[in-house]
Amino acid sequence: MRGCRSFGDRRGLPFDYETSVHIIRYEPVWFPDHSFRISRHLQVIQRENRPVPRTKLARSGVCETVSAGHPPPKSHYKIAVVGTGIAGMSATWLLNQGHDVTVYEKEPRIGGHSNTVEASLSSEKLPVDTGFIVYNERNYPNLTALFAHLGVDxxxxxxxxxxxxxxxxxxxxxxxxxxxxxxxxxxxxxxxxxxxxxxxxxxxxxxxxxxxxxxxxxxxxxxxxxxxxxxxxxxxxxxxxxxxxxxxxxxxxxxxxxxxxxxxxxxxxxxxxxxxxxxxVTGGSRRYVEKLTESYRDRIRFDAAVKVLRHPDHVEIHDSRGQVDRFDAVVLASHADESLRLLGDADDRERALLGPWRYTKNRAVLHSxxxxxxxxxxxxxxxxxxxxxxxxxxxxxxxxxxxxxxxxxxxxxxxxxxxxxxxxxxxxxxLYETEYEHPFFDTAALKTQSRLWSLQGHRRTWYCGSYFGYGFHEDALQSGLAAAEQLGGLRRPWQVADENGRIHVTTIERAAAE
Structure with a gap:
């Protein structure tokens, strides 16, 4: 079935919807404007042979809708993004095309593992990457498309x-x-x-x-x-x-x-x-970072560690400078364990899915x-x-x-x-040294991966990062783009085969026609 048919339940309770093929479980996900979307659980519960009414698609890729008594979703959100690795940078880049986005970065620089250093020995100055270094077109289709779109050599x-x-x-x-x-x-x-x-x-x-x-x-x-x-x-x-x-x-x-x-x-x-x-990347990974963040560089707050508090109608971001700001939603583009620490009011569901993740700290030294x-x-x-x-x-x-x-x-x-x-x-x-953290993929952590996407939109919070996949650049990029698309109703400006193939994405659709 293309899209979904959505029925409102103000209590936010899951409900079943009968199709001519089978029953699929749907769960309402509440959004900043009091509209909601539907998280579709793909498990077949029971086969049926009952005809169902068909309604006209509001537009290709958007739900077929039955009014739930909610106002139509507003088209402009105020969104906070925490973290500027490739997941956060890509999510912000896409969301910035239709929404008001503010970015928080705890470090004095952006880029996460994309960290190019000017190596100086005598008169030589060369851009040397110290984190993200290489990719290939076969396994990094979205990164390849992003570089082509941005004109990255x-x-x-x-x-x-x-x-x-x-x-x-x-x-x-x-x-x-x-x-x-x-x-x-x-x-x-x-x-x-x-x-x-x-x-x-x-x-x-x-x-x-x-x-x-x-x-x-x-x-x-x-x-x-x-x-x-x-x-x-x-x-x-x-x-x-x-x-x-x-x-x-x-x-x-x-x-x-x-x-x-x-x-x-x-x-x-x-x-x-x-x-x-x-x-x-020719000239170091900093070249793509510069192009990717060019449109929103003035909205990045550096040296800004944060705490996140969620309310029924907004999200509060408390930063390390004592400033408090209100947003419609927040995207946590940080490591899983760090995202859990940032939530000052994490619930059992969030702790169960983010808690098992551990990270390995690695000292990186640039030298000769x-x-x-x-x-x-x-x-x-x-x-x-x-x-x-x-x-x-x-x-x-x-x-x-x-x-x-x-x-x-x-x-x-x-x-x-x-x-x-x-x-x-x-x-x-x-010449330089820093510390990077990498996710550790043990059985306990990997058991959560197929359910991580169920957190999207839960309590106005969205997540992305390399831990959604294998721990590499393409995994983080796929999660950042997919989260931005479902939150912001936007679309990445390219098409590649199996665009989310390295992560587990379930369908979350708007519940009101635009």
Whole structure:
């Protein structure tokens, strides 16, 4: 059935609506102007064969409507957006085209993980990204469309991976056979060949596991149950997973097996050929941040930590300067755990869905110290996993990004960004450091994902962030755009296949014709 037919119930109680196919559960979601929309729960409750009256669509994509005694929705809202990562920036960018938006950012800068630093050594000044670095067109369709719409230039990049484990006792890169045996003594090690054997076995057989019933098995249990060697687990799979999700190798064992394998399948990581071409923003990610925020830069309040209080007819934002402002709705474009802390009046439903989320803190250092790269120069890759000892699986992930290679920096000086250095870079080599937080996707958190969208519009509050998906830029962007579309009645100015395919979005429609 296209759209929905909406009936009012001022008590806000859920109700059933019979169609000629089945009964679908609907739940009213109240909006700033006392109109409401309907959250459609897609579970089929009971099949029926009853004819239903048909009404004319108010317009394509908007509900078929039966008056509920409420005034038509106003077309202009006063909205607060908290956070300026890609989720908050994109939500604001779209909402700003039809509504009055104020943005709160607790930091003195905008962009979240899109953080470009001017690296200066002698007379050189180069824009180096320290958080978000690369994307590809296959897995980042909305980001690709956004860059095209904004006129953001990009360059081809390289996403090779290397591992240096046991203090450099074993080193290899995955670029080709020469990289794999770049440390020539590898060919004499039975442990190395066990790793290679199980790597080929895992890449061939793991995708079939997606067809089996989901019992919530962790990655560690999957690997143990299928008899994979410690050489493969400790020297390859956990390092590459830890590098992708910026978490410890030990915590990667708790990652749900199906989610891990599904990510590898969707990103072409099981393919030895025809992998997607990765790209980076020319001049650093700051270039897209500047263009995305150009239309509302004067409405961003910096250094403004907030507390959110909801009322039946408005939302109050209390900022760290003591200022209190009223809004029709608020969009929390912050981490799940932070969003929960910002709510001064969180209810059981919000705590149940946001409470399970945990985040890993990672120190990021921009430097020029080559000691935080593999010992053998021929092993150097774009991503370099470093481990002092195999007994330190619970240590924070240490991975070095070779920025000259990733961003094609025109410099003879080498620039690196290392997450959680396992030893301190030389002090005179450090150019910048900061801290980033990344969501930790354990079973408890992932169980909430399919229900997170049910919070949208609940008590005048909307949510977006990378935790709605896999934790990456495209996930945050999809959630920001989808939340803005449903709250503001607007539409992103492009069409891509499966535009919300990385997140769980349920239908929320206007309940009154415009």
């Amino acid at each position: 990009t360059d081809a990049s390289d996403m090779s991976f290397a591992a240096s484990v046991d203090g450099g006792g074993l080193e290899y890169s995955g670029s080709d056979i020469n990289g794999l045996i770049g440390q020539r003594t590898n060919v004499l090690r039975p442990r190395f060949w066990r790793m290679v054997r199980d790597l080929l076995h895992f890449y061939k057989n793991a995708p079939a596991f997606l067809n089996e019933p989901d019992d919530g098995m962790s990655l560690g249990d999957y690997l143990d149950r299928h008899g994979y060697s410690d050489a493969f687990i400790s020297d390859h799979l956990l390092p590459i997973g830890a590098a992708i999700w910026s978490t410890s190798a030990l915590e990667m064992r708790a990652y749900p097996a199906k989610a891990f394998i599904r990510f590898f399948v969707s990103h072409g990581l099981f393919e030895l050929v025809d992998r997607p071409q990765w790209r980076t 110290d080559t000691s935080l790269m593999p010992k053998r120069r021929n092993i150097w890759s774009s991503w370099n996993f470093l481990e002092d000892s195999r007994d330190q699986a619970d240590a924070p992930i240490c991975v070095t990004y070779w920025m000259n290679r990733l961003q094609s920096l025109p410099s003879s000086k080498q620039f690196f960004v290392t997450l959680n250095p396992n030893h301190e870079p030389q002090s005179d080599s450090i």
